[in-house]
Amino acid sequence: MPEIETVPPDPRTVQLVYxxxxxxxxxxxxxxxxxxxxxxxKSNVPALVKDHYRFQIRSAWIYMLFGVLIVLPALFVLGLAxxxxxxxxxxxxxxxxxxxxxVLAWWIIRNIRGLILAAKGKPIQIGRA
Numbered sequence: 001m002p003e004i005e006t007v008p009p010d011p012r013t014v015q016l017v018y019x020x021x022x023x024x025x026x027x028x029x030x031x032x033x034x035x036x037x038x039x040x041x042k043s044n045v046p047a048l049v050k051d052h053y054r055f056q057i058r059s060a061w062i063y064m065l066f067g068v069l070i071v072l073p074a075l076f077v078l079g080l081a082x083x084x085x086x087x088x089x090x091x092x093x094x095x096x097x098x099x100x101x102x103v104l105a106w107w108i109i110r111n112i113r114g115l116i117l118a119a120k121g122k123p124i125q126i127g128r129a
Contacts, residue, residue: 003075018115035060055124066103
């Protein structure tokens, strides 16, 4: 039986995931492609690259969790407004808009920082990320 030759993972894939995450700002579902790549590549790689993948996986899940936590109250208030039971310009919508801005700023800064560190071949500092 012939042996299957494995190709070592390319460290530039880390940078690709960061780029996909940034592109997800314009094409949302791309974040899932980046997450799948990060999960698929995280084994059998050097510790430096593994830390970047762990950082990316954690970032994606936090990003999606906050997305859901922001959208649900906004949809609830908009649903109440559609039924005539609330004002569509209420405090909840303002807070959701502010939270969206904060999460997007966090996402952009986190991914640009990771991309720069990956391009320089430096480790990500997970404890302070």
